[in-house]
Amino acid sequence: MNDELSWEEWEALCEMMNGYIKTQVLSTACDLGVFDVIERGATLASLAERLEIDEHGCRVLLLGLRQLKLVSVSETGAITNAPLARRCLLRNAQQSMVPFVRLNDQIQHRACLHFTQALREGRNAGLDEFPGDAPTLYGRMATDPSLERLFHEGMGAYTRLSPRMMAMEEFGSVSRLLDVGGGDGTNAIRLCERYPSLKVTLIDLPSVIEKARANIEAHGLADRVTCExxxxxxxxxxxxxxxxxxxxxLEIFSPAKIQSLYRKTRAYLDDNGQLFVWSLMCNDDEDGNLQSIKSSLYFVTVASGEGMAYPVADHVRWLSEAGFVDVTKYDARSIDHCALVAR
Known part of the structure; x- marks a missing residue:
């Protein structure tokens, strides 16, 4: 047996050991507003000056950004943003993911450094990073307005992954939708904009509801979306x-809690009612892509101490056990998601 590592094995191992560097380069670039400065035209010297960092540090940052293929540098030294950076990493871009990059860096990545401890102690040990005594991240955010704002701004950006959910034709047959755990109202707003006759009742924790009401009023939808x-x-x-x-x-919670919510939903709806689920879900053989793995680790390490991107088959089984007789699946495996409509 040859004990020498192949080049492919070495590359794979390096990617596992060093992948966090990509996250750090991206987060730092977004914190500094690098892509916004580059969009107005920049060279190494002018970029360093406008960011108020030294040229050597700026050179190291550009080394990382070029490896990520987020920027390019011409022979004359002109720096330009790649199409992906221009589309998703400018702070005011329509599809900006900068708020989610900040959430990922300041909450998820920071807390997930405690993954080993969380497994050994059987608790969401990453919660130690955040002040308070509530047993979940959401409880601690309720007493920290800046942390809660960071979270909801990030999740608002993340919901831009959901155009396939918005396009489900079944929404057209619903007159009033109950948005359970509706956050800052991003989904309610987008659904109302797409379906002109739809009305929404949004429910969430008291500290979140205040943000939802303000967001909904800002979009002129207070007559169609109520918050409780x-x-x-x-x-x-x-x-x-x-x-x-x-x-x-749902992915935040244990199977038992998800099952209880499905049973509560079935008891709430009449026989013609419909349940819509948009959730992170891994493959049924649980070999998960990166997004489902990362999110599952985050749930266990900090968010709730339970939960994961459960397989689609688990949800279908739980829905059947709760009394739903017809489940339609809208697959979004490319982004580790699935939409379900249960009747």
Whole structure:
């Protein structure tokens, strides 16, 4: 047996050991506003001056950004943004993911350094990074407005992954939708804009509802979207809805809690009601792509101490056990997601 590592094996090992560098380069570039400065025209010297960093450090940063293929440098020294950077990494771009990059760096990546400890102690040890005594990240954010704002701005950007959810024709047959754990109202707003006759009742924790109301009023939709402070598990849900949606909510919780929410939904809806699920989901053989792995690690290490990007088959089984008789799947495996409509 040849014990020498092949070049391919070495490259794979280096990628595993050093992949965090890509995250750090991207996060630093977004923190500094590098792509916005480059968009206005820049060279190494002018970029360093406008960022107020020394040229050597700027040179190292550009080394990383060029490896990520986010910028290029011409023979004359002119630096330009790659199309991906221009589309997603300018702060004011329509599809800007900068808020989610910040969430990823300041919450997810920071907390997931505690993954070993979380596994050994059987708790979400990454929570130690954040002040407070609440047992989940969401509870601690409720007493830290800046942290909660960072989170919801990031998740608002992340929901731009959901155009396939928005396009499900079944939404057209719903008159009022209950958005459970609806966050800052991003999904409610986008659904109302796409379906002119749809009305939404959004429920979430009290500190989140304030942000949702402000966001909805800013979009001129206060007459179509109502917000109520409700604990999704323990409180009765507002009546009058013929559809229920969970968007990026269920994967946070344990199977037992998801099953309880599915049973609660079935009891809430009449026989013609519809349940919509938009969630991170791994492959049914659980060999997961990067996004489902990263999110699952985040849930266990900090968010709730439970949860993962469960396989589609698990959700289908849980829905059947809760009393739903017809489940339609809209696959989005390229981004580790799936949309389900249960009747």
């Amino acid at each position: 402070a409700v604990d999704m598990f323990t409180d009765p849900w507002p009546s009058g809805c013929d559809g229920v949606i969970f968007s990026h909510v």
